[in-house]
Amino acid sequence: MKKVKWTMHQAILLLVTGCTLFAIIAQTVAFEVISRQQIRRESLLSNDETLQRMEAELNSYKGDWQISSIEISSSNYSYDYSSKNG
Numbered sequence: 001m002k003k004v005k006w007t008m009h010q011a012i013l014l015l016v017t018g019c020t021l022f023a024i025i026a027q028t029v030a031f032e033v034i035s036r037q038q039i040r041r042e043s044l045l046s047n048d049e050t051l052q053r054m055e056a057e058l059n060s061y062k063g064d065w066q067i068s069s070i071e072i073s074s075s076n077y078s079y080d081y082s083s084k085n086g
Contacts, residue, residue, distance in 0.1 A: 006014075
């Protein structure tokens with residue numbers, strides 16, 4: 001077996017390369033986690049806003065439908081009975 005002899009230059013180069021790779025990997029993982037959380041948060045907020053708009057729109061249709069049904073009901077009961085009895 002041959003023993004590998006490390007020079008100071010090689011040791012420093014290996015240490016710097018190792019630290020740089022570790023920093024890049026740690027930064028990538030942190031970015032992925034933070035961006036996933038941010039995308040999820042924005043997606044939930046967007047979904048909530050969309051649901052609120054849909055609810056408001058459905059409520060406006062419901063109000064229009066109730067007014068229309070009241071008008072229809074009113075017109076059904078305002079039948080002129082005097083024309084039949086005459």
